[in-house]
Amino acid sequence: MNEYKLKDMIVGLTQSFSVDITNEMMDLFLRLSGDNNPLHIQREFAKGMGFSDRVVYGMLTSSFYSTLAGVYLPGKYCLLTGIDVSFHKPVYVGDRLTITGEIEFISESTGQVEMKARILNQKNEKVSKSKIKFSLLE
Amino acid sequence: MSMLEKLQPIFREIFDDESIIITKQTTANDIEDWDSLTHINLIVAIEKHFNIKFALGELQSLQNVGEMLALIEEKVKKNE
Numbered sequence: 001m002n003e004y005k006l007k008d009m010i011v012g013l014t015q016s017f018s019v020d021i022t023n024e025m026m027d028l029f030l031r032l033s034g035d036n037n038p039l040h041i042q043r044e045f046a047k048g049m050g051f052s053d054r055v056v057y058g059m060l061t062s063s064f065y066s067t068l069a070g071v072y073l074p075g076k077y078c079l080l081t082g083i084d085v086s087f088h089k090p091v092y093v094g095d096r097l098t099i100t101g102e103i104e105f106i107s108e109s110t111g112q113v114e115m116k117a118r119i120l121n122q123k124n125e126k127v128s129k130s131k132i133k134f135s136l137l138e
Numbered sequence: 139m140s141m142l143e144k145l146q147p148i149f150r151e152i153f154d155d156e157s158i159i160i161t162k163q164t165t166a167n168d169i170e171d172w173d174s175l176t177h178i179n180l181i182v183a184i185e186k187h188f189n190i191k192f193a194l195g196e197l198q199s200l201q202n203v204g205e206m207l208a209l210i211e212e213k214v215k216k217n218e
Contacts, residue, residue, distance in 0.1 A: 081175060081178070105182070105186060107178075107181065107185055107192075108191065108193075109181060109191065109192035109194055109195075109196060109197060110181050110197075111178075112181075112182050114182070133179075135178075
């Protein structure tokens with residue numbers, strides 16, 4: 001786990017990690033959230049709606065933004081204060097996602113930092129992007 | 139456009155309330171959602187919009203929007 005503090009923050013600082021999406025993650029997210037929409041749990045329904053398989057929960061993929069901030073950038077001293085997310089392409093079980101964050105703005109007077117982040121799949125397609133705001137615990 | 143008029147849309151966006159009308163006498167007590175987190179968001183939005191940086195501790199003594207305006211104007215002038 002990284003341990004960046006406010007003094008270490010510089011615009012352009014970047015961190016990245018990858019994760020493989022599994023059936024187990026989908027099952028766990030279903031249990032956790034109770035979101036049993038058929039698009040996420042029934043392959044035939046998803047195919048009937050024009051997708052190639054059941055669609056991975058957008059909020060499951062977004063949970064990796066939490067990991068990005070809480071583990072990688074800034075890591076240990078992160079206090080997440082806001083996140084805006086948009087989804088651009090469907091994610092499927094078996095996809096390998098790469099989550100990347102880059103520091104974009106630092107407010108020294110308030111201690112708030114803004115990071116732009118994105119998730120690419122194994123084909124280098126952007127599946128999601130976000131703007132993440134956090135403070136640093138001192 | 140006056141500085142107050144430039145600030146107005148920033149306040150409306152941060153507090154997500156199109157009906158907000160700020161004056162120089164407006165304080166945090168006049169806006170229901172003005173808590174510590176929205177205060178930070180407001181300051182950051184002002185810093186970005188006017189391309190200025192407040193110093194640590196510079197904001198704590200501000201009593202109302204008018205005093206905030208004066209500080210913003212001073213910083214914008216220094217940038218010119």
